[in-house]
Amino acid sequence: MKILDRLPYSHEPVTLAVRGDAVKVKPYQIVVWVSISVEGLPAWDPRTPRFPAILDTGHNHNFAIGRSQLLRWTGLDPRLLAPRGTIRDKGQRLPLHAADLWLFPNRPGFPDVRVDAEPYRLRVEDGIAIYPDASAPRLPLLGLRALTLNRLRTVIDGDRMQASIGTALPWWWPFS
Amino acid sequence: MIELTPEQRQAAEQGEPVRVVDPATQDAYVLLRPEVFDRLTGAPHSADEEDPFEIPPGILRSMQAYWRDLPELLKSRRNGDKWVLYHGDERVGIERDKVTLMREVARRGIAGDAYYVAVIHDRALPPWEPEEIEPIGPSRFDDYQEEP
Numbered sequence: 255m256k257i258l259d260r261l262p263y264s265h266e267p268v269t270l271a272v273r274g275d276a277v278k279v280k281p282y283q284i285v286v287w288v289s290i291s292v293e294g295l296p297a298w299d300p301r302t303p304r305f306p307a308i309l310d311t312g313h314n315h316n317f318a319i320g321r322s323q324l325l326r327w328t329g330l331d332p333r334l335l336a337p338r339g340t341i342r343d344k345g346q347r348l349p350l351h352a353a354d355l356w357l358f359p360n361r362p363g364f365p366d367v368r369v370d371a372e373p374y375r376l377r378v379e380d381g382i383a384i385y386p387d388a389s390a391p392r393l394p395l396l397g398l399r400a401l402t403l404n405r406l407r408t409v410i411d412g413d414r415m416q417a418s419i420g421t422a423l424p425w426w427w428p429f430s
Numbered sequence: 431m432i433e434l435t436p437e438q439r440q441a442a443e444q445g446e447p448v449r450v451v452d453p454a455t456q457d458a459y460v461l462l463r464p465e466v467f468d469r470l471t472g473a474p475h476s477a478d479e480e481d482p483f484e485i486p487p488g489i490l491r492s493m494q495a496y497w498r499d500l501p502e503l504l505k506s507r508r509n510g511d512k513w514v515l516y517h518g519d520e521r522v523g524i525e526r527d528k529v530t531l532m533r534e535v536a537r538r539g540i541a542g543d544a545y546y547v548a549v550i551h552d553r554a555l556p557p558w559e560p561e562e563i564e565p566i567g568p569s570r571f572d573d574y575q576e577e578p
Contacts, residue, residue: 294532294547314564336542339493340483340560347560349483352547377528379513379549380557388439391566403549 320390
């Protein structure tokens with residue numbers, strides 16, 4: 255199943271509007287749209303706000319977001335998300351919180367979100383990292399661990415400047 | 431007024447001592463977070479000064495039960511990639527999807543700080559052990575040193 259289908263990225267900066275904030279995306283950053291909800295919701299709730307994150311295969315955890323961004327863009331107070339332990343970033347202890355992370359499909363070949371499809375629930379069993387604002391990433395980061403633990407196939411096509419993410423094909427699939 | 435540089439602020443946030451100088455008198459001071467100061471002076475902790483990152487005992491116990499059982503769970507290929515739910519020492523269930531287990535959490539009325547749900551897969555560290563991750567932000571290149 256395709257989640258991101260030839261999502262374009264740019265060699266020029268782009269500005270996005272997110273809940274009243276103007277968010278600058280730098281050249282060569284792949285922007286995905288995600289939502290965060292409390293852990294284990296039975297189904298997707300379409301009222302959940304979505305916001306941009308950078309696909310960062312250099313980030314070796316699931317997902318990183320600043321505390322204020324979490325509050326402002328999701329309306330969730332970290333205290334509503336159950337603790338899942340900590341990680342260390344240059345010695346600084348940071349809390350992990352249980353959450354469900356949803357990845358929105360794009361309109362094939364375009365950056366905009368597909369409005370006729372539900373987002374894909376990513377399992378983030380060790381939780382998401384919530385950074386204090388002073389050391390938070392400029393934009394939330396979706397890391398390689400989340401892609402790996404969800405067995406997603408990620409293809410970055412540098413020739414066309416597009417990224418695609420899909421679920422792994424079943425072992426019996428005859429075409430590769 | 432003494433202002434902190436971004437590096438000093440970051441060091442202070444990480445609990446490291448920061449040396450500051452009063453520009454008026456040139457007197458030096460060492461700035462510490464209150465909890466670090468209390469630790470150094472042996473001041474007793476009050477009940478409302480808990481470690482903000484401490485894992486609630488109910489979750490920790492559930493994590494420990496998961497870690498204890500993990501080698502056994504990994505022996506069965508049928509368990510691979512499935513979710514398991516622990517409530518304290520009790521293994522509540524193993525399911526292909528997490529939502530089913532979360533329904534069980536709700537059905538039993540288990541509090542949010544009393545369970546642990548995780549995927550059955552090999553892992554290097556116990557879930558309560560803080561893992562060092564690739565640093566984020568401007569300090570990313572601080573680890574690099576010029577070769578002699």
